[in-house]
Amino acid sequence: MIPGKYRSVSGRAANNVNCGLHLVIQTSSLPEKNKVEFKLNKDTSSFPGRLLQHDLERNYSSRQGDHINLVSSSLSSFPILQRSSEEKILYSDRLSLERQKLTVCPIINGEDHLRLLNFQHNFITRIQNISNLQKLISLDLYDNQIEEISGLSTLRCLRVLLLGKNRIKKISNLENLKSLDVLDLHGNQRDVDNLPCLQHLFLSFNNISSFDSVSCLADSSSLSDITFDGNPIAQESWYKHTVLQNMMQLRQLDMKRITEEERRMASVLAKKEEEKKRESHKQSLLKEKKRLTINNVARQWDLQQQRVANIATNEDRKDSDSAQDPCQIDGSTLSAFPEETGPLDSGLNNALQGLSVIDTYLVEVDGDTLSLYGSGALESLDRNWSVQTAGMITTVSFTFIEFDEIVHVLPKLKIKFPNSLHLKFKETNLVMLQQFNALAQLRRVDQLTIDPQGNPVVNFTLWKYYVLFRLSHFSMQKINGTEVTQNDMIMAERLFGILAHVASSELPQYRLISILGDARKKQFRYLLESKGKKPGIINEENNDSKRLVGENTNRATLNYTTRDFYNEKLEEIKEKKKFCKTYIEDLVKEATEINMKNEALQKLWPQMFIELVRDAVIEIRNKNSYMKLCLQQITDQK
Template structure:
């Protein structure tokens, strides 16, 4: 197989180490794309040297030939100097040894890929070997490697290995490639404390474990496994790249325990919320991150939040982050923070409003309870002692809560000319005493009055609103206003105040006519005592006038009832007389018919 074919077959997992400034380039450590590392590691200071120049030359001589033809010639030469046989001491175990010429030509490297090996062969006389390639075979178990104490690079990609074992004597190993095998558990790495690159992608691993002693490990590939969380990463203080693509991860842990981590790949997992990756945002050195393919990445503000939360991030989902984008994100976040502060202030203001209104309501209810017990003087003194009050304007409506809020009618109001004033938890007698203030030029635009929990009880209290000549709308809540229990209060208010709307209902012509028929005499009489020249007399004689009108209504009602009773008394006699007359007429008609016959 020529070099180009060899290179293509390893496009998703190839590892390449060079000597210049101890550079390690591992192309496509994840199996979805080629990821170059040389340019990233050249400018970084990530611990002690990994390979000597002698080690690197051995690796380069295998992985970096000058061309395809040279690679083909080299492999043909290796094969011609390589002898395969069976070990007499271990029947069934292949024995591989090279001729002195072949070993002298490449003393530190051996390529045994695609040899259909089911077990690791015994390598005769290869104590100086530094690189061993066994990929694309059918090896099920790691064995017969104990003599290779100088080995620094071991590639077992695409085999059938189910357990990591047999590596205890390989303390010099720097790169271990075990991608695309059948491994279920991370173990057997205790003696590999100097390991620099570990590739375990494409296995069946569910838990990250037994890695905390690898303090020199810089690249870890666990893509394409069955991992559900990232607990077990702590201790790898030199790790600069971690690939966890295509797992089943829902939560990220311990990323902030990796102080040197620069590149983190989490694409195509099951991460849904920003709260699931909190430790990622706390990572001190992270510069490249991928989260595409997660439900989280579908969020509309995903990129903005990630750029904002990970301060040193330069690449997100393979897309570079420019300084202009960072500036836009900062501006957006500042605007959102301002909006959030405004919303919080509005929420606090709303809470204070509700608290104050609740306090006013409780005070009013306590005073109303005293009033129901007949302790009127104490109730008035309590009302005057009210300290809680609240004033607000909502869409042109001036809301007054508590007795103290009535001072607003004296001072300049919240709005220059309110069109609607609503009174809440204020005794109506106190409101009525200030209604004359609402007839001044300041309130010429006043059209509506709302009365909520003000103890409005009598018809004559409604008369006091007639001083507001521009009033055409009235709202009286059923809560805290006894007058609403009277069946005809609306009709009286319609006539007395000439209303267009009452309690949010438009007054129809039929309602106006009915109300006028019922209360026009009473209203006319009441108006006689409310002219400016007779206000004092009206105040003294109001009850007498109302009583007189009530007596007139009572007289009419009694007259109608007397007529009804008289009719009920005469009805049986009238009915008996009518029946007798009908019977007599029938008898006469029958006698006449009989005579004709």
């Protein structure tokens, strides 16, 4: 880290950028007469696009080397510089060692007055032997092999440091150069970071392909001029407004002054981008919340399935121990769930708490698909759905919901979403073919998708044929994404046609009449609904009405009773049995008592008859007394 004027380069851009950096730092406090002037060199071979060079009034770079001697010293591995007196007088404050094939910096003695020093186009790998040049203002080390900035801490008067086309990877060891105005680092292998005093930055032709590579420059409040031309990002459509919206303090971009209109457009686009980011963030949060909610629903579903499995196992054991009637079903099977035990996954639990996701169901409308997760989502069918949304939905997906619970809402489904043609079931406990009978009460089904996950019924070889047979009046088009052919329909009829005949023949007469009556009611209802509608609409709905009315009586006898409904029926039957049993017991008891009384009467009757005759004879023996007694009784009654 470089304190004060410079800081070390951040590692954010180190991976993919070869940034040749040309930095121009101007200090407004410098006297005008002491400022070093610069101009753009037309020779673009040394720096693609732009290169700042000293405007030296006298051109000495190509001739001065002829008057310089580099003498090897036995006492040191460095050559020693020697100049003639005339050379020192002619170029008293400047020295050029350009193209001398130097691999090290020579020892320069007796030249403490030097202000300009040029080492261009050599092979120097390290900056050395110049710490004694205390008055040096400009040091040019362009096109060498220097890998690290060092050896400059004593040059406190240095204003221009040209290190372009070297092997430098980061800015370092510049904290003591308080007077430095110009730092040229183009054509190096280094990163770009925030420089607090930076005003002009030239990054042309540096293969910068992502703005993220130089986004750290947006923190520089002093930066007023920057160039990115010649880089891949300059060809992107978002290039200009992205740079301007991130660097609002810029006055020039690619050597062109920035207009107020360009700033305004960048500001507008920045607001749009910000809104887009907020919306994207919002969508990401909603997506994450959805994911966590579904995970929560899935966990609740798994717990429920484990409980049901445990209860079923316990019931089987009870049945085997007590030789219980196998047809008997306990109505409390689904409700007697044990309490949840064991800790939840800590990571998921923390995530749920962070997003306040504790829902056990999810309702989602995505295009023409209504997705329901968890049994609680079925309550959404009671909402007041808008006509537009309800009419748009053609696919309804059920996930983590017991099929028996779905059966109860099928009548609502065909009323709320009359255009629903495709049903999807995943983790719904479809375990037997009879459950498909419940789908016959829908308005129309063109496609059916049964996911193998959580639906063991798909393991049955003939399940598709049974669906086609039972729901033949729908003329189904696809099952699990596979087209239904005429051969499939013929095979379904051959396999299960006899089943419907047997079921209808075993059904009581009153049930057949009831089923036939329901079919007539459907037909009559569709006739009523078609009245008052336009002919085109009637023609479109004729096929639907034919499908529903086309369900023949034999197939209609194949229905499905949910477990809850069956349990309710069993409870109702139990109550009836109990009532009948009590009633019959009361009748038997009463009849028994009557019979016992009759038998007792038959035993006592002979003696009772004799006593009655005797009492009557005795009572009327005195006729006058008897008559008076009778008259007296009559008088008392009045």
